[in-house]
Amino acid sequence: MVVTQREAHRILPFARPVIGAGEKQAVLDVLEGGWITTGPRVALFEEQFAARVGARHAVAVNSATAALHLALEAIGVKPGDEVIVPTWTFAASAEVVVHCGGRPVLVDVDARTLNATPGSVISAITPRTRAVMAVHLGGLPVELETLTAELQARGIPLVEDAAHAFPSRIGGGPTRYAGTFGVAGAYSFYATKTITTGEGGMLVTDDDGIAERARTMALHGLSAGAWSRYERSGSWRYQIVAPGFKYNLTDIAAAMGSVQLERADEFLAARVEIATSYTARLAASSVGDLIELPAGNGDASHAWHLYIIRLDLPRLAIGRDQVIDELRELGVGTSVHFIPLHLHPYYQEAFGYRNSDLPVATREFERVISLPIWPGMSDADLDHVVTSIERVLEPARR
Numbered sequence: 001m002v003v004t005q006r007e008a009h010r011i012l013p014f015a016r017p018v019i020g021a022g023e024k025q026a027v028l029d030v031l032e033g034g035w036i037t038t039g040p041r042v043a044l045f046e047e048q049f050a051a052r053v054g055a056r057h058a059v060a061v062n063s064a065t066a067a068l069h070l071a072l073e074a075i076g077v078k079p080g081d082e083v084i085v086p087t088w089t090f091a092a093s094a095e096v097v098v099h100c101g102g103r104p105v106l107v108d109v110d111a112r113t114l115n116a117t118p119g120s121v122i123s124a125i126t127p128r129t130r131a132v133m134a135v136h137l138g139g140l141p142v143e144l145e146t147l148t149a150e151l152q153a154r155g156i157p158l159v160e161d162a163a164h165a166f167p168s169r170i171g172g173g174p175t176r177y178a179g180t181f182g183v184a185g186a187y188s189f190y191a192t193k194t195i196t197t198g199e200g201g202m203l204v205t206d207d208d209g210i211a212e213r214a215r216t217m218a219l220h221g222l223s224a225g226a227w228s229r230y231e232r233s234g235s236w237r238y239q240i241v242a243p244g245f246k247y248n249l250t251d252i253a254a255a256m257g258s259v260q261l262e263r264a265d266e267f268l269a270a271r272v273e274i275a276t277s278y279t280a281r282l283a284a285s286s287v288g289d290l291i292e293l294p295a296g297n298g299d300a301s302h303a304w305h306l307y308i309i310r311l312d313l314p315r316l317a318i319g320r321d322q323v324i325d326e327l328r329e330l331g332v333g334t335s336v337h338f339i340p341l342h343l344h345p346y347y348q349e350a351f352g353y354r355n356s357d358l359p360v361a362t363r364e365f366e367r368v369i370s371l372p373i374w375p376g377m378s379d380a381d382l383d384h385v386v387t388s389i390e391r392v393l394e395p396a397r398r
């Protein structure tokens with residue numbers, strides 16, 4: 001493979017935030033307003049977000065990780081409890097179980113969707129199961145209609161890691177947003193996610209008790225937030241009612257979030273167009289037979305946070321890692337989502353997992369690649385990705 005100088009210098013990133021004049025102006029307004037941390041902009045962003053997804057409460061925090069931790073804490077996950085988590089996810093989904101003193105019980109995923117199946121979750125339930133966490137991988141919703149019914153019958157709360165999933169919807173008839181099926185859902189506004197505040201997250205719930213507990217614990221376990229003490233009507237007095245955390249979102253971030261939220265449909269349309277275009281071009285490409293394309297779901301709308309292809313390894317003379325290296329040499333940035341949790345040293349040492357335990361995830365991990373996908377990618381960018389994949393795979397064909 002011959003790489004020109006020009007190609008080697010230009011790297012198309014696998015993700016890139018889209019920040020416009022509106023976001024910049026909103027942030028400037030906050031900076032000039034005299035109140036930059038949690039205050040009126042956060043309250044407004046929460047109100048807008050709750051209205052958008054149809055949740056009773058939205059609690060803005062500084063990450064989805066924080067939102068997941070608060071959800072499990074509010075549910076009451078304690079030492080000795082088990083929480084079922086798919087192995088195919090980011091570190092955050094399971095570490096929060098450990099922060100509560102619980103044990104993450106990792107389950108395998110479906111070979112087609114890479115999401116945990118209702119069956120794998122149900123069969124992992126024991127008398128110690130305190131909650132189940134669903135992860136909508138890449139923005140493809142988990143089959144929650146079946147799972148929520150099964151869990152409700154057993155009285156086990158469902159928490160959704162919807163970090164990838166805004167604004168995916170679920171349901172054939174009246175659709176609902178992924179993230180609003182469980183007792184609580186967590187969305188991420190990290191830089192690469194579908195809308196961003198740099199860092200940020202949102203906990204949504206219809207449960208008044210969970211919302212109240214999460215609000216308290218997000219700010220040191222104080223009885224009232226700083227903004228309410230600062231307001232004209234506020235008092236300086238507060239009470240510490242629990243040893244809380246420091247998880248609050250800033251008004252600077254929230255101002256950006258409100259603008260990104262307004263643009264969510266524009267971003268989604270762009271992601272859907274890129275995904276559709278990838279699917280058509282890759283299927284028609286000279287190496288289409290060497291690639292498995294990502295699953296979509298019949299009645300689910302996919303947020304397309306990630307576009308994950310899989311290589312037909314037995315028919316290639318090179319492995320996934322070399323494909324990634326060679327794509328990089330051609331100027332295409334890619335990534336891998338994710339290294340399944342049970343393959344990491346911590347989960348092996350602390351909980352005794354082995355590589356062979358969850359065979360579908362172990363096998364599929366070896367052949368996944370996340371291609372660049374972000375609103376603002378041009379047609380030429382897409383062509384560049386597809387022709388680069390052809391240039392790397394064609395000579396490696398067995």
Ligand SMILES: *Cc1c(COP(=O)(O)O)cnc(C)c1O
Nearest residue numbers: 063064065090092163188189190
């Ligand atoms: C990004 C991500 C998170 C954490 O989001 P933060 O906002 O960065 O804390 C959680 N779960 C999954 C699956 C993620 O990809």
